[in-house]
Amino acid sequence: KIGKEMFQEFDKLIRLYLTIPVTTATAERAFSTLNRVKNALRTSMTQSQLNHCLLAHIYKEKL
Numbered sequence: 843k844i845g846k847e848m849f850q851e852f853d854k855l856i857r858l859y860l861t862i863p864v865t866t867a868t869a870e871r872a873f874s875t876l877n878r879v880k881n882a883l884r885t886s887m888t889q890s891q892l893n894h895c896l897l898a899h900i901y902k903e904k905l
Contacts, residue, residue, distance in 0.1 A: 868900075875899050
């Protein structure tokens, strides 16, 4: 039982480690996109509309 509990904790640790991004490129792309969209449309968009546009742009390959 002790071995099984240790393995479960080790499994959680490995899964957490594997989810940590190696680079900040995704975050940097998101901020670049935000700057482009916000500059072009800042006067006419609400925050909710801006969020939806940015999410669609960031995940366009998956949509």
